[in-house]
Amino acid sequence: MTEGRDLQTSRHVLVLGAGVVGCATALTLARRGYRVTLLDRDGPGSGASHGNAGAIAPLAGPQATPGLPLKVPGMLLNPTGPLTIRPTQFVKALPWFLRFILESMPSRAEANSIALYALTGRAAPAWKELARGTPGESLLRDVGWLKVFSSDAGFQGFAKEIAFMARRGAPHDILTEDDIRQMEPNLAPIFKHGVFQPDGLCVRNPRRLVEGLAEAARDLGAEFLREDAKTLTLDPDGMPVLTTDKGEHRPDQIVLSAGAFSKKFARTLGANPLLEAERGYHAMFETPEKSLNRSVYWVENSLVVSPMETGIRMTTQAEFGGLDGPPSFARLERMIPNAKVLLPSLDITVRETWMGRRPSTPDSVPYLCRSPDSDRVFFNFGHQHLGLTMAAISARVLADMMDGRPTEVDETLQAYRALR
Ligand SMILES: Cc1cc2nc3c(=O)[nH]c(=O)nc-3n(C[C@H](O)[C@H](O)[C@H](O)COP(=O)(O)OP(=O)(O)OC[C@H]3O[C@@H](n4cnc5c(N)ncnc54)[C@H](O)[C@@H]3O)c2cc1C
Structure with a gap:
């Protein structure tokens, strides 16, 4: 399933937060050949993604x-x-x-x-593609x-x-x-x-769906770390540094997808998200x-x-x-x-x-963008009532941005920017 990139030579991405958004992102990036580390203080799908209504709703x-x-x-x-x-x-x-x-x-x-509809309107097909071949399909x-x-x-x-x-x-x-x-x-x-x-679409068990994404990412070589993130900063060379209760991580890139807990990390990267x-x-x-x-x-x-x-x-x-x-x-x-x-x-x-x-977010659209202070840190959070719905399409859009490709929502990309 990898699309072109050699796993050994690709860049290392750390995805902070293993909710539905983080796991969708981790699997999408792993399929594109990135070396992925998924980090969460709990198991995959244990936050808001555990107990939602299971509706993939094109609102x-x-x-x-x-x-x-x-x-x-x-x-x-x-x-x-x-x-x-x-x-x-x-x-x-x-x-x-x-x-x-x-x-x-x-x-x-x-x-x-x-x-909003640029994402939700593409949600169902994006989910079918993402879930294909995973345990939660x-x-x-x-x-x-x-x-x-x-x-x-x-x-x-x-x-x-x-x-x-x-x-x-x-x-x-x-x-x-x-x-x-x-x-x-x-x-x-x-x-x-x-x-x-x-x-x-309806999901019969949102938690199991997310666990299935994480499992599929692991099958492609992604590692899962159970750690509590404390700070996200840049070193003097502009490389991202994540400290946790267990130590320090210096990946090439970081995706911030810690759901409602993302604000404090985004703040140290030049954003002040509402x-x-x-x-x-x-x-x-x-x-x-x-x-x-x-x-x-x-x-x-x-x-x-x-x-x-x-x-x-x-x-x-x-x-x-x-x-x-x-x-x-x-x-x-x-x-x-x-x-x-x-x-x-x-x-x-x-x-x-x-x-x-x-x-x-007050405008009902997620932060799906580069961070203001670093082109090595990406935001994928703020999916409000529709995080299950928008996870698969957000992951695909973000992966395209990280790959430097045009995205299918280029016309509305500005709406998801960090400073707005
Ligand atoms: C009652 C209810 C019903 C809903 N129904 C629907 C629905 O039908 N359809 C729909 O599309 N959406 C629904 N939603 C919304 C949806 O559940 C959320 O938008 C979505 O789960 C957000 O996913 P996420 O991955 O961004 O956040 P989360 O699932 O909360 O994941 C964030 C992850 O980050 C981790 N984390 C946070 N801080 C740290 C840290 N410091 N260190 C390490 N890890 C950290 C957490 O442990 C968590 O696993 C509903 C929500 C609720 C509450």
């Missing part, structure tokens, strides 16, 4: 859209609403929130939609991505998203009550409208995966139920609680009855709960 709308900031107070007051902001974090993240408001202006939102299911609405008002409130899809040329079908019933017979008969994106840990939660239920054919997003209640090989998973919430604050499962527990309303056959005995940190 066209950014998070910040015109009018959204005005809805935030109402969201915060709703005890089962999707959004929580811890007061101390609100103060710390004020620059992020102010930028989010700016990004919700119509012209900014449109530009962000174009930059069979976990990808070609079943699309379904949103359902239980009220006319909820569907009407989604008009902006549909308009983004239409302007981007994103394939989508508007569904009636009957269409939904046929696609997902086990959903409660309360859903009046649906939006289906046929080119979405990156917040937007925490989300999941609950796993015993109910068999065959109860659903695909991930389903109930828009009014901001919850997703997904069929996993280990049962049904409910994911929810956007919580601005900082990187290190303890998880708070109270809101997740309050939302579980809604999952039962959505899927009446759900056995709501909870087998596992989990919290993960989405690496979120």
Whole structure:
């Protein structure tokens, strides 16, 4: 599978962070003949990539859209609403929130939609190519991505998203009550409208998918180091130096893909990314995966139920609680009855709960670029709610940049730059 480059003479790249983004990058580079070291303080896929909803979703709308900031107070007051902001974090993240408001202006939102869809619109084919021949290949299911609405008002409130899809040329079908019933017979008969994106994929076990990428990279000679990174600097010759709890690494190049933890490392390379840990939660239920054919997003209640090989998973919430604050499962527990309303056959005995940190940017697009201070350090982080979706295509774009080739998203590459 190596493309041209001799493994022995190629340059040595260290990928910091073995989430879905880091593992996708490591495998892509290993296939191109780079000598790859993948470094993480935990096992592959143990961060946000462990417990997400498993949707590879070709979304066209950014998070910040015109009018959204005005809805935030109402969201915060709703005890089962999707959004929580811890007061101390609100103060710390004020620059992020102010930028989010700016990004919700119509012209900014449109530009962000174009930059976002340039990646998400290529996500499914990129995943099929990346996963081919890896242990997780069979976990990808070609079943699309379904949103359902239980009220006319909820569907009407989604008009902006549909308009983004239409302007981007994103394939989508508007569904009636009957269409939904046929696609997902086990959903409660309360859903009046649906939006289906046929080119979405569902992943039956996101953690295993990531582990499979890491395993495939190892089969191509990549080494995996379990170390806790402390600092990332440049030596006087401009070569990158990574220190960890176990020592020092001096590779030829470094890719920073530590998800929500990337900010402190990027700061020493001339960038000051607006990156917040937007925490989300999941609950796993015993109910068999065959109860659903695909991930389903109930828009009014901001919850997703997904069929996993280990049962049904409910994911929810956007919580601005900082990187290190303890998880708070109270809101997740309050939302579980809604999952039962959505899927009446759900056995709501909870087998596992989990919290993960989405690496979120105010403009909804990742940092996918060279670092400002060094052309030997590359950024691949900040994939917000869509890191699983964008991992494979981001890895391919980054590998093209590192190889000095044109990328398939050259028209939007500026949007992913470090200083913006
Ligand atoms: C509830 C929830 C549902 C979601 N659903 C979806 C979905 O359906 N579809 C989708 O596309 N996205 C979804 N996401 C978002 C997606 O999970 C993330 O965008 C994605 O996992 C980010 O991947 P990452 O590799 O950048 O970060 P991570 O997976 O967090 O990986 C970062 C890695 O860096 C390592 N690391 C950090 N600091 C250090 C250090 N100092 N030293 C060594 N290692 C370090 C961590 O251990 C970790 O393994 C969801 C997220 C949540 C929370």
